Amino acid sequence: MIPFNQLKPLHDLLADEIHEALRRVADSGWYILGPEVEAFEAEFAAYHGAAGAVGVASGTDAIELALRAGGIGAGDEAITVAHTAMATVTAIESTGAKPVLADIDLETFTLDPLAAQAAISERTRAIVVVHLYGQPADMDALKGLAEKHNLLLIEDCAQAHGAEYKGRKVGTIGDMGAFSFYPTKNMGAYGDGGAVITGSREYAERLEKLRNYGQTTRYRHQSRGTNSRLDEMQAAVLRVKLRHLDRHNGRRREMAALYDANLRSVTTPAEAVDGRHAYHLYVIRDRDRDGLMATLQERGIGTLIHYPIPAHLQESHRDLGLPAGSLPQTERAAREILSLPLYIGLGDDEVMRVCEEIEKLRG
Numbered sequence: 001m002i003p004f005n006q007l008k009p010l011h012d013l014l015a016d017e018i019h020e021a022l023r024r025v026a027d028s029g030w031y032i033l034g035p036e037v038e039a040f041e042a043e044f045a046a047y048h049g050a051a052g053a054v055g056v057a058s059g060t061d062a063i064e065l066a067l068r069a070g071g072i073g074a075g076d077e078a079i080t081v082a083h084t085a086m087a088t089v090t091a092i093e094s095t096g097a098k099p100v101l102a103d104i105d106l107e108t109f110t111l112d113p114l115a116a117q118a119a120i121s122e123r124t125r126a127i128v129v130v131h132l133y134g135q136p137a138d139m140d141a142l143k144g145l146a147e148k149h150n151l152l153l154i155e156d157c158a159q160a161h162g163a164e165y166k167g168r169k170v171g172t173i174g175d176m177g178a179f180s181f182y183p184t185k186n187m188g189a190y191g192d193g194g195a196v197i198t199g200s201r202e203y204a205e206r207l208e209k210l211r212n213y214g215q216t217t218r219y220r221h222q223s224r225g226t227n228s229r230l231d232e233m234q235a236a237v238l239r240v241k242l243r244h245l246d247r248h249n250g251r252r253r254e255m256a257a258l259y260d261a262n263l264r265s266v267t268t269p270a271e272a273v274d275g276r277h278a279y280h281l282y283v284i285r286d287r288d289r290d291g292l293m294a295t296l297q298e299r300g301i302g303t304l305i306h307y308p309i310p311a312h313l314q315e316s317h318r319d320l321g322l323p324a325g326s327l328p329q330t331e332r333a334a335r336e337i338l339s340l341p342l343y344i345g346l347g348d349d350e351v352m353r354v355c356e357e358i359e360k361l362r363g
C-alpha cells in the first residue's frame with residue numbers, strides 16, 4: 001500500500017527538534033505575537049532576502065491581506081487562474097474585488113501571460129499569479145504586464161516554498177508573496193498558518209496592522225483590520241521546518257527526477273527553463289485519467305486530482321458567468337491531470353513501484 005501522502009514519517013524524523021520547540025513555547029507563558037513569531041519572521045525574510053515577512057493565520061488570509069495592503073477592494077478587478085485551490089479565488093473576493101479568471105499554459109499549469117493580458121479591463125488593479133504545484137510562473141512576462149498597466153502583482157506561493165525563478169526565490173519578484181503553512185505544504189505547521197513577504201517596509205507595516213485589528217499601538221486604530229495572526233506554537237514549528245526546507249525540496253526533486261526517468265507512457269510534468277520547481281505535487285497528464293486512477297487504487301496506490309473542477313465551473317461560482325468551454329486549457333487540465341505520491345519518507349523503491357504499475361498498465 002502506497003498512500004498518496006502522509007505526514008507521520010516526516011514528523012517522526014523531526015520529532016526531537018519539533019517537540020523541543022513546542023515545549024519551549026508551552027513553558028514560556030506567551031502564545032500570540034511573541035518572540036517565536038518575531039524570530040520566524042526575521043528568519044523567513046532572511047531566507048528570501050526580503051525586507052519583511054509578516055505571519056498571518058492562513059494562506060488564504062495571506063493573499064487577502066496582501067491585496068488589502070496593496071489597496072485592492074470593492075470595484076476593483078484582480079486577474080488570476082481558475083486552475084488553482086479555491087482559496088486563491090475566495091481570498092480575492094474577501095477584499096470586495098472581483099476575480100477575473102484567465103486560462104493557463106497547459107505545459108506549466110500556470111497563468112498564461114497572453115491570457116492575462118487579454119483579461120485586462122479599465123477596472124483591473126491586480127494580478128494574483130499562482131506558482132501551482134511548485135512550478136514558478138512566467139514572471140518576466142507577468143511583471144512586464146503589471147508594470148505596463150500599473151497593477152499590483154501578488155505571488156500565491158502556497159505550493160512553492162523555496163522554488164526559484166531565474167535564481168530568485170518566488171515571492172520576491174512581485175510586490176508581495178503569500179505563503180500557506182497548511183500541514184501538507186512543502187513547509188507545513190502543526191495547524192493553520194501563513195505569511196506574506198515583501199520588499200517594501202511600507203507594505204509590511206500595513207500588514208502588521210491589518211492582521212492585528214488595525215492597531216498601530218495598543219488600542220489605537222488608524223485603519224480597519226482583522227484578527228489573522230500566526231501563533232507562537234506554529235511559528236516555533238516553522239522555525240524547525242525552515243531549517244530543513246532546502247534539503248526536503250532537494251529530496252522532492254530527486255523523486256520527481258526518478259518519476260521523469262521511468263514514466264514513458266504518460267505526459268510527465270515539464271519544468272520551465274527559467275524555473276526551479278519545488279514539486280509540491282508531481283502531476284502527470286493522461287487521456288484516460290479516471291481509468292488510470294481507479295486501477296492504481298485497486299493496486300494499492302493512492303493518487304489525487306488537483307483540481308477536478310476549475311473555479312469557474314464550481315456551483316458556488318456560476319455567477320462569474322464563465323460557462324464550460326470558456327477556459328479550454330484549464331478544462332483540459334482538469335480532465336487529464338493526476339497527482340502521484342511524493343512526500344518526505346517515500347522511498348525510491350516505492351516511486352519505482354508506482355512507475356512499474358503505470359507502465360504495466362500501458363505497456
Ligand SMILES: *Cc1c(COP(=O)(O)O)cnc(C)c1O
Nearest residue numbers: 058059060085087088158180182
Ligand atoms: C493551500 C493553498 C492556499 C490556501 O492556503 P490555506 O493556508 O489553506 O488558507 C491558497 N492557494 C494555493 C495555491 C494553495 O495551495
